[in-house]
Amino acid sequence: MSVSQGALKESKAKLLVPKAKGSREAMLITALMAGYSMIYMDKNMISTAIIPIADQFHLTTSQTGLMMSLFFLGYSLMQIPGGWLADKIGYKKVLILSLSLITLFSFTFGFAGSLLVFILIRFMAGVGHAGYPPSCSKGIAENFPVERRTFIQSLILSTNGIGGILAFVIGARLIDLNWHYGYYALGVFFAISLLLVIFFVPNSAPTPKIKEQPKQISFKEVITNRNVLILFIAMFIANVGFYGNMSWLPSFLKTKFDLSISTVGTILAFNAVGGALASLFAGVLLTKYFAGKEKALLLGSCILSSLLFIGIVFFDSLAPSVVCLYLLTFLLTAIFVTIFSWPHKILPEKVIGSSIGIVNTGGTLGGFVAPMTFGVFISMAGGSFNIVFITLAIAIVVCGLITLTVKIEK
Template identity: 60%
Template sequence: MLERQCKNLETNVEQGKAKNTVGIIFALMIGYSMVYMDKTMISTAIIPIAAEYNLAANQTGLIMSLFFLGYSLMQIPGGWLADKIGAKRVLLLSLGIIAFFSFAFGAVSSFMLFLVIRFFAGVGHGGYPPSCSKAVAENFAQEQRTFVQSLMLSTYGIGGVLAFTIGANLISMNWRYGYIALGLLFVISIILVTLFVPKDLAVKKGPVQNSASFKKLLKDRNVLILFLAMLLINIVMYRNMSWLPSFLEQKFSLDI
């Protein structure tokens, strides 16, 4: 089955034009890996940052929390924007914002600037998942999309590995090096998306079939259950991811 799916992805023809599906998947996966690397790496970087600027736990928690505030606020607008101006434009905009604020985070020396920068980095992150999903929907047949989305989800692990290997080693030398390197990796992601992700399809005007209002979706039982499940999973997952390195370093004096 997997072999068949991979074979089908080699050539996907839509609207009479052959697409480099392997290139599309590669570009989107690299971008997603960098997104997850950034989310994960802050939990390690916050340790030397707190030591350098004498930050208390509530202050470091605020730095990490403001990122997720920006991320959450941008999720729905990011999807709306992808529908309005196209997935590729939002992908590039999101990656560009994250790259800029990654470089900026490695350059500033103020607690307030840390807060502002991580908030806007979260805004950039918020546009990537919905526009990536739209890019998958536009460039792959319906029977291929679940498989492709599973590849996108695998980047959570890839990003984590990169954060705790490459990122952690750079942070151990100087935490600023980690964010300079991260910014460069996002620039590479921008180049890959530019090269491999096709231009956005023209939006066809006409009657929309099987559409549902946003208000109706909010009343859908399945949507509410999935929302609650994801909320609870993310609370546990991101709490552990954000605080475990600091806990291990303080409780067991481990060299994180």
């Protein structure tokens, strides 16, 4: 039996599995969204915090890029084990473990005082982050019917905008006062989200009893599955674009247009709103208009994104650059949501945690490569950011072309 056939048979059996209802469903979604909002707040806030940290400790762009990249190395190393654990011991336990680790290392980052300590703490924070996305996806698969999962996934991923708003409105202003304050506040927010998960996320659902059990799918079959590998590569390239853009935007805007950190934070807060809307919009598109046409949506979005990256390079005034930035964030978010939610349609529920873990590992590896590599590029280019955006323009088109090779069984 193929993986896709197993998914089809399993989806028919889902009627026998109890699903989240009413207020319980609302609280589950709220708790998962709260944790994800903090995840994205953390990812966004570091790109602003490195500006005063670099000034205080006299760090180069290569060193600050390394600091941001080592977070994603920890994330990448633990992503697949995190997905495997979500499948084996239950998604709630992994959610709690992940948020507990991130809470701890958010607080400790505020006390750091050297490059080595910054790197070590960010690496460990990445380890904590790794378990959240696959266990969250596992929770969605266990608590919602298959026809609703893509929209619920996109709804929860819309927290990239909420996290961005928190990072660039609250976080940036605290960082402008004293960067330590930003991370003390972040630790408090993570602690609150941890309590929400403890009290409002249900434990893993029991295995349904059905007459005909589908063939068990091994982890080896998942990790060597053609579509999983293609989505892994596509997510890698997409996140090189997403995090390459996100990591250096505050520094780019501050340097090119001589803006304050608070002004940069305001611009990027509105940008985060666009990211949230893009996640919701992508969910509607994938559910109602592009069901089965994901390739067309991805390729079109990638080509338009490439043109916008070029626009950022060639516009010398703030207004058109910001317009390009807002449109670009909208499209990059739609690309990410489409790739991230695709496994819900082509893989069985029992391996969603593992498959999302593998696919998202591609994304976190992209996050690892982008800040460090582009930091070196910027140093080599004498502080110019143009090489970053030109490279990203090429990479994102390659991402769209790769997704055309996904094989969909009728």
